[in-house]
Structures are given as structure tokens and as C-alpha cells.
Amino acid sequence: AQSVAQPEDQVNVAEGNPLTVKCTYSVSGNPYLFWYVQYPNRGLQFLLKYITGDNLVKGSYGFEAEFNKSQTSFHLKKPSALVSDSALYFCAVRVSYSGAGSYQLTFGKGTKLSVIP
Amino acid sequence: EAGVAQSPRYKIIEKRQSVAFWCNPISGHATLYWYQQILGQGPKLLIQFQNNGVVDDSQLPKDRFSAERLKGVDSTLKIQPAKLEDSAVYLCASSLGSGGYQETQYFGPGTRLLVL
Numbered sequence: 001a002q003s004v005a006q007p008e009d010q011v012n013v014a015e016g017n018p019l020t021v022k023c024t025y026s027v028s029g030n031p032y033l034f035w036y037v038q039y040p041n042r043g044l045q046f047l048l049k050y051i052t053g054d055n056l057v058k059g060s061y062g063f064e065a066e067f068n069k070s071q072t073s074f075h076l077k078k079p080s081a082l083v084s085d086s087a088l089y090f091c092a093v094r095v096s097y098s099g100a101g102s103y104q105l106t107f108g109k110g111t112k113l114s115v116i117p
Numbered sequence: 118e119a120g121v122a123q124s125p126r127y128k129i130i131e132k133r134q135s136v137a138f139w140c141n142p143i144s145g146h147a148t149l150y151w152y153q154q155i156l157g158q159g160p161k162l163l164i165q166f167q168n169n170g171v172v173d174d175s176q177l178p179k180d181r182f183s184a185e186r187l188k189g190v191d192s193t194l195k196i197q198p199a200k201l202e203d204s205a206v207y208l209c210a211s212s213l214g215s216g217g218y219q220e221t222q223y224f225g226p227g228t229r230l231l232v233l
Contacts, residue, residue, distance in 0.1 A: 032220065043121070043208055043224035044160070090159050094220065103215065104173060105222065107159030 002027045002095035006108035013081045014116050021076040021111045023091030032094035033074040034105065035065055039087045047089075050074060061085070081115045088112050119143065121225035123209050129231045135197035138228045142190070142211030148172075150222060151184055151194050152208040160208055166192065167215060196230075204232045 048059025152160035
């Protein structure tokens with residue numbers, strides 16, 4: 001089955017420390033991978049995506065993600081966490097659902113990031 | 118550039134009542150999506166439009182949910198009659214297209230529905 005998993009419900013990190021939010025995927029073929037962030041009472045905001053090319057993808061607000069094909073992972077990282085980074089983070093993968101050229105995004109259940117001052 | 122607009126932001130109804138949500142996508146975006154996000158879960162796709170045609174509605178509970186995008190721009194999602202389990206945030210998203218780099222979806226703020 002094509003899916004994406006976020007193994008941690010919550011990640012706590014001290015302000016100024018590096019952060020990692022984990023994501024693993026299972027798809028047939030080459031994956032399209034995305035990270036979104038959701039602040040309270042807000043919609044999802046696009047952070048970054050991997051489609052092809054360099055395994056290290058840089059995105060908004062200083063975030064980056066590393067695509068690892070052998071480990072089927074796409075972990076989100078930031079060198080120095082800010083209190084304002086506290087939010088819900090979603091990993092998503094494009095999956096095919098019916099016929100050639102038909103795709104949809106499947107989201108993980110989300111990881112709550114808390115950055116402690 | 119204006120983002121995806123949704124209204125209302127909040128709605129409280131009683132079970133068996135009907136409710137409608139409205140979405141206006143980013144200008145020029147051909148593809149529009151409706152998602153349901155239940156508390157503690159990731160968004161789940163309900164329906165996807167390409168211009169004014171339905172691409173996928175396999176996860177839309179068609180006995181009570183309906184959606185339309187008549188002129189290929191804004192869209193409405195309706196629930197009739199509502200059930201308690203429909204309490205969720207309904208998110209609308211849009212993208213330029215549905216291939217490669219055009220697939221990036223941009224989300225509206227969502228409508229939080231509470232069914233009592």
C-alpha cells in the first residue's frame with residue numbers, strides 16, 4: 001500500500017538547538033514528497049517539496065529536508081529552532097490511485113513540534 | 118498574490134441539518150481540492166476538480182456530500198444531512214495543475230464545522 005508515516009506524535013526541542021521531524025514513505029515508483037506546517041486555526045502552509053534532483057531540499061523559514069531513497073525517508077530539519085516554529089507538521093506523498101496519470105496527496109497524521117524557550 | 122479564500126470560518130449546526138462551504142482558489146489555478154481534517158489526523162482528500170470537471174471523488178460520501186465547481190473557478194461543498202462524525206475542519210486547496218512542479222497545493226484557512 002502507498003502511504004506515509006510520521007512515527008513521532010510530538011517532538012520537543014530547546015530554542016537554538018537543531019530540530020528533526022521524521023517522515024518515512026512507501027510508494028511505487030519515484031516519490032513526490034512534501035512538507036506542510038499548520039499553525040492553530042490556520043490552513044496548511046507549504047514548506048518544501050522533493051520531486052527530483054538534489055537530495056537536500058531547502059524551503060521556507062530556514063527549513064530543509066533530506067531525501068534518502070535507501071531508507072525511504074524524508075526528514076525535515078532546521079539548524080536552529082525558534083519558539084515561533086512551534087506548530088503541527090505534516091509530511092505528504094503523492095500516490096497514484098486509479099489509472100495512469102491519476103494522483104493524490106496522502107498525508108501523515110502530523111507531528112506536533114514544541115520549541116521550548 | 119491573494120491566497121485561497123474560504124467561508125465561513127466556523128459553523129455550528131445540529132445533526133440532520135444542511136451546511137455549505139465556499140472556496141475561491143488562487144487566480145489561475147486549474148485544480149481545486151476539498152479535504153476533511155478530523156482532529157488529530159492529517160487531511161483526507163474528498164474531491165478533486167480539474168477546471169470544472171471532477172478528477173476524483175472516490176472518498177466523498179456521496180449519500181450526503183456534494184460539491185460543484187460550475188464555472189471552473191470557485192467551488193461549494195455541501196453536506197446534507199449532517200452527522201455527528203462530520204465534525205471536522207474542511208480545507209480547500211488549489212494548484213496550477215496536476216503534474217510535476219505544478220502540483221504544489223496551497224491551502225485556505227479552512228472551515229471548522231461542529232455538528233451537535
